[in-house]
Amino acid sequence: MTNxxxxxxxxxxxxxxxxxxxxxxxxxxxxxxGKTFEVINPSTEEVITSVHEATEKDVxxxxxxxxxxxxxxxxKLPPSQRAVLLNKLADLAEAKSELLASVEALxxxxxxxxxxGDVGAVIATLRYYAGWADKIEGRTIDVKSEMFxxxxxxxxxxxxxxxxxxxxxxxxxxxxxxxxxxxxxxxLKTAEQTPLSALVFxxxxxxxxxxxxxxxxxxxxxxxxxAALSRHMDVDKIAFTGSTFVGRAIMKAAxxxxxxxxxxxxxxxxxxxxxxxxxxxQAISWVNFGIYFNHGQCCCAGSRIYxxxxxxxxxxxAFKRRAEQNKVxxxxxxxxxxxxQVSKVQYDRIMGYIESGKADGATVVTGGERHGDKGYFIxxxxxxxxxxxxxxxxxxxxxxVCAIAKFKTVEDAIKLGNDTFYGLAASVHTKDLSTALKVxxxxxxxxxxxxxHNLLFPQASFGGFKASGIGxxxxxxxxxxxxxxxxxxxxxxxxxx
Ligand code: ADP
Numbered sequence: 001m002t003n004x005x006x007x008x009x010x011x012x013x014x015x016x017x018x019x020x021x022x023x024x025x026x027x028x029x030x031x032x033x034g035k036t037f038e039v040i041n042p043s044t045e046e047v048i049t050s051v052h053e054a055t056e057k058d059v060x061x062x063x064x065x066x067x068x069x070x071x072x073x074x075x076k077l078p079p080s081q082r083a084v085l086l087n088k089l090a091d092l093a094e095a096k097s098e099l100l101a102s103v104e105a106l107x108x109x110x111x112x113x114x115x116x117g118d119v120g121a122v123i124a125t126l127r128y129y130a131g132w133a134d135k136i137e138g139r140t141i142d143v144k145s146e147m148f149x150x151x152x153x154x155x156x157x158x159x160x161x162x163x164x165x166x167x168x169x170x171x172x173x174x175x176x177x178x179x180x181x182x183x184x185x186x187x188l189k190t191a192e193q194t195p196l197s198a199l200v201f202x203x204x205x206x207x208x209x210x211x212x213x214x215x216x217x218x219x220x221x222x223x224x225x226x227a228a229l230s231r232h233m234d235v236d237k238i239a240f241t242g243s244t245f246v247g248r249a250i251m252k253a254a255x256x257x258x259x260x261x262x263x264x265x266x267x268x269x270x271x272x273x274x275x276x277x278x279x280x281x282q283a284i285s286w287v288n289f290g291i292y293f294n295h296g297q298c299c300c301a302g303s304r305i306y307x308x309x310x311x312x313x314x315x316x317x318a319f320k321r322r323a324e325q326n327k328v329x330x331x332x333x334x335x336x337x338x339x340x341q342v343s344k345v346q347y348d349r350i351m352g353y354i355e356s357g358k359a360d361g362a363t364v365v366t367g368g369e370r371h372g373d374k375g376y377f378i379x380x381x382x383x384x385x386x387x388x389x390x391x392x393x394x395x396x397x398x399x400x401v402c403a404i405a406k407f408k409t410v411e412d413a414i415k416l417g418n419d420t421f422y423g424l425a426a427s428v429h430t431k432d433l434s435t436a437l438k439v440x441x442x443x444x445x446x447x448x449x450x451x452x453h454n455l456l457f458p459q460a461s462f463g464g465f466k467a468s469g470i471g472x473x474x475x476x477x478x479x480x481x482x483x484x485x486x487x488x489x490x491x492x493x494x495x496x497x
Contacts, residue, residue, distance in 0.1 A: 004028045006049050010102035011332040012112060016200075018103070020051040022058055022219065023202035025065045026212040032057040037221075039196060042109035042340040043331060043375045051195050054220035059187070059228040062216040066158040066185040067234055069213030074185055075155075077211075079134040082181060085210055086130035090123045092204040097123075100197055104169055105331040107196040109339040109376070110294060112332050121458070122173040125474070128458035129177035132479060136182055141487070146494035153483040155183035156261060157236030160229035162222070162250070164242045165191035165342050166297040166398075171241050172198050176215060177458075178478040179239070187216045187235070189226055191242075193343050195219035222246060230254060237261040239481070241299070244396075244422075244467055251470075263471030263481045265299065265463055267396040268424030271417040272302035272453060273407075273439060276310045278429035280318065282451065287402075288322045290427060290453030292380050295338050296400040297346075299468075300425035302453045304393060305404040306416050312406045316384050319404075320366045323380040328371045340376040341399055347376035350399030357383045357392040362403065388419060396422070410435060414442045423465025427453040446472070 004021040005028070020036075021028030035053040040046070054062070093100060100122075101115035108115070138152035159179045163171040168190060179186050190198045202217045218225060226246075230238045230253035237260055240250045244266040254260045272290050274283050290302030307315045331339040341347045354368050367381030378400055386393045386403035393403045407413045417426055417439070427449040428439045440448040446463045449455060456462055461475035471481045 004030065008049060008106075010106050012102040013099050016099055018049060018196060019199040019203060020049060022052050022054050022062070023199065023205070023217040024058070024062045024213075025216070026206040026210070028202070031055060032061070037192065039107060040193075040343065041106060042342050045344070045375060048106060048196070051199070051219045054189070054218035054225040056224065056228040058218060058220070059225055059232065062187040062218055063158060063160075063229075063232055063234050065213035065216055066187050069211055070155070070157055070185040073211040074183065074214050079136065079183065082183065083130040083133035085208055086126050086133065086177070086180060088208040089204055089210075090126035090130065092208055093119065093126065093201065094123050096200070096204065100169060100200060103200050104197045105339070107194045108165060108168060108342055109331055111336040111339050113334070114294065115331075118167055118170045121456075122169050125170070125173040125177045125458040129181040132178075132476070133181040136479065136483065144494070146492050148490040148492055149487065151485055151487045153182070153479075154486055156482060156484050157184060158234060159184045159186050159482065160232065160235040160238040160260075161186055161188040162226050162229065162238070162240045162242065163188065163190060165193040166294060166299075168194040169197050169201060172201065174473045175239055175241075178473075178482045180215065182479055182482040184237070184482055185214050187218065187229060189218050189220055189229055192219070192221050227253060231257045233258050235260055237263075237482070239263045241265040243267055247469070261481075264469045265471075265473055266424075266467065266469045268299045268301070268422045268464065268468050269304055269394065269396050269420045270300050270302050270422070270425040270427070270445065271304045271306055271420075271443070272427045273413045273417055273429065274305065274307045274311070274315060275413070275428070275430035275432070275435060276308040277431045278311075279431065279451070280311060280315065283429040284315065284319050284322050286427070286429065286451065286453045287319060288326070291402040292323065292326055292338060292400050293454050295341055297342065297398055298454060300447065300454060301398075302425075302427055303397060303402050304420075305402055306407045306413055307404060308413070309406050309408055316365060316382075316404060320382060323366055323382055326380050328377055328379065338380065338400060341378060342376070344376060346398065347378065350378055350397055350401060353392055353395070353397045353399070353401060354381060357386070357390065357401070357403070360387070360390045360392070362386045362390060362392060365404075367400070388416065394420070410438060414439055418442075418444050421466060422468045424463075424468035425449070
């Protein structure tokens with residue numbers, strides 16, 4: 001296949017031009033090795049199209065383009081102009097919201113209305129970081145009168161960014177927003193399961209007026225293009241979102257190459273703790289959203305649910321009714337809440353966990369089976385009476401499957417909540433302010449929600465304690481991950497003998 005654009009169609013937009021090339025230097029180009037790979041529609045298991053695949057040589061070309069842009073026009077551009085460009089990109093994305101969301105729903109399988117929500121968050125993230133572009137400041141440091149000391153924050157340089165398939169556009173925005181606002185250039189690799197929406201987004205980059213090479217977007221496989229990016233000697237920083245397993249490989253590649261800076265946003269097994277005094281109806285709705293939003297394919301999914309003993313039976317019965325109301329099916333149906341899992345690999349992995357829960361003797365309250373006979377759909381699944389050491393309570397499933405257990409006291413809840421290798425997020429449901437604060441402060445997690453779950457805002461940082469990652473995304477904290485701090489000492493009239 002040599003076409004760099006193909007005509008595809010979505011139920012919302014009708015026919016549109018889908019780019020398939022690698023986006024390097026503001027142009028779509030084929031891969032040097034001429035390889036392509038198929039993109040599957042998870043709702044139908046059919047091939048949507050094929051896209052060009054980046055191999056090591058293409059990574060070299062993209063990194064060289066990003067280097068040239070970094071040392072040239074991008075570095076010289078006043079920061080306020082970076083804000084203008086990011087705002088323009090956000091405006092263009094807003095104008096194309098329906099197309100971007102439709103392509104996301106087609107390729108990833110998420111419900112169209114949820115994809116539209118993701119695009120809204122993409123726009124908000126780009127605007128938030130546009131606001132920071134000309135507010136990256138250093139300090140003066142008072143040490144002695146014969147000297148003048150100051151610090152400045154400088155861009156790191158060429159950033160490699162590797163994103164997952166669960167929020168293809170939103171993860172792109174979380175990554176490029178702070179990187180471009182602070183003056184870096186980027187080579188971003190999308191996940192092989194979901195390359196399409198980012199390629200549509202790439203058409204807006206040139207239109208917004210970014211100089212060639214500032215933002216390059218490539219499709220390709222993790223062990224080939226992803227590994228080449230993380231090992232590259234001319235990449236100054238690598239940012240990754242994905243599994244803990246691959247996170248380790250990326251850190252190792254960085255250590256073994258040029259010790260590039262590393263930030264990682266990894267897995268989770270987030271506890272959702274419900275106390276006796278919680279508003280039970282609201283708690284159930286948030287717990288339901290916490291686990292089943294995005295088909296359970298969220299790193300911060302509330303997949304471990306601990307319920308205080310007095311309300312346990314009532315909670316489980318009511319949660320079963322709530323989960324059974326979630327409409328599973330065609331992402332483009334207006335009432336759909338849950339579409340298919342992203343791929344056959346993920347479908348099989350999740351079904352394997354469901355089998356292990358059954359084999360270990362946990363109670364299947366609802367679900368536990370495939371939904372329908374075409375596409376990678378899985379019924380929303382609740383396991384109750386789950387023991388702390390069962391696999392379904394310990395390992396990240398990344399699907400619509402949760403594990404419920406009982407607890408007695410506040411101390412028990414904290415102990416159970418923290419009994420995990422991860423530390424990405426947690427939530428607490430209670431009307432008692434002191435319980436809420438005591439538990440929130442004691443949980444080892446980068447984000448704690450009180451009486452809600454899965455709410456993220458561009459202004460508020462997100463990231464992991466423990467094995468859930470290194471560094472923070474979103475908010476002001478993300479800027480630190482994309483700048484180097486330089487200290488300058490100026491001798492005014494200190495004399496040396
Ligand atoms: P999942 O298991 O959910 O597919 P991964 O962590 O494997 O998640 O993938 C997340 C991203 O990491 C994808 O873009 C994928 O291509 C990339 N990736 C996978 N393996 C590697 C690797 N060895 N080096 C760099 N990137 C990788």
